Amino acid sequence: MAQIRGLLTLEELLVLVEEGAIETVAVGFTDHYGRFMGKRFDAEFFLEDVGAHGTHGCDYLLTVDMEMEPIPGYKFANWELGYGDFHLVPDLNTLRIASWLDKTALVLCDVENDKTHRPVDVAPRSILRRQIERAAETSYDVMAASELEYYIFRDSYRAAAQKGHNDLEPLGWYIEDYHMLQGAREEAFTAVARRHLRQSGIPVENSKGEWGRGQHELNIRYADVLSMSDRHAIFKQCLKEVADQQEVSVTFMAKYASG
Numbered sequence: 001m002a003q004i005r006g007l008l009t010l011e012e013l014l015v016l017v018e019e020g021a022i023e024t025v026a027v028g029f030t031d032h033y034g035r036f037m038g039k040r041f042d043a044e045f046f047l048e049d050v051g052a053h054g055t056h057g058c059d060y061l062l063t064v065d066m067e068m069e070p071i072p073g074y075k076f077a078n079w080e081l082g083y084g085d086f087h088l089v090p091d092l093n094t095l096r097i098a099s100w101l102d103k104t105a106l107v108l109c110d111v112e113n114d115k116t117h118r119p120v121d122v123a124p125r126s127i128l129r130r131q132i133e134r135a136a137e138t139s140y141d142v143m144a145a146s147e148l149e150y151y152i153f154r155d156s157y158r159a160a161a162q163k164g165h166n167d168l169e170p171l172g173w174y175i176e177d178y179h180m181l182q183g184a185r186e187e188a189f190t191a192v193a194r195r196h197l198r199q200s201g202i203p204v205e206n207s208k209g210e211w212g213r214g215q216h217e218l219n220i221r222y223a224d225v226l227s228m229s230d231r232h233a234i235f236k237q238c239l240k241e242v243a244d245q246q247e248v249s250v251t252f253m254a255k256y257a258s259g
Helices: 008-020 043-053 124-137 157-162 179-185 187-199 223-244
Strands: 024-030 036-044 055-058 085-090 104-113 143-153 204-209 216-222 249-258
Touching: 008 043, 024 043, 024 085, 024 124, 036 043, 036 055, 104 124, 104 223, 124 223, 143 223, 157 249, 179 187, 179 204, 187 204, 187 216, 187 223, 216 223, 223 249
Parallel strands: 024 104
Antiparallel strands: 024 036, 055 085, 085 104, 143 216, 143 249, 204 216
């Protein structure tokens, strides 16, 4: 099977680094809110060290709220125990171009205990891997797809925060479900998102206007449940960062289908 466009091997990354096409590798994992947490590495250092040995992150990242404040009461990590580090192990099957960022590649990590190097049980990717293993024990392969819909607002993220996320102006001004003219007016954002997803190893099927004002839907190709979960998280990261670049904002709703 041909490699999906945008995905990279270490050897391909090395060539791109030597050519000066890639200078940064974003190394991260998803927290309990589905957000990327991690570090940006010099690409040469990633190839010399991090790709093989991984890196570290603070374990408090699995106990914070949306405002990044540590929440008391967790057994996994708390002030009484003292916060420490866990081991972030790059899953090189996820290594890809992040085409919406300048000269950047991206890789997702599994989260392991820093001492035992066993998976951290409460990390989202660890939970999913256990579910996949349990399904395999009963001779099931799990496939999944996510139907991601989003609202586009003319307000930047900073402007939206300054307004307390109230009274935001939708990019569209009337209901646009399947409406090709209104969809064309929003292509300045959505076409860019489709292109960057495709160039970054996320196969795209289609996009369309949805029912609400400024509401759009962009569908990506289904896959095994782990790959689909990775695609889902990268999709959201890509769209949020493209919105930042265009000084607009997006917020998501999602529907899931699996089999």
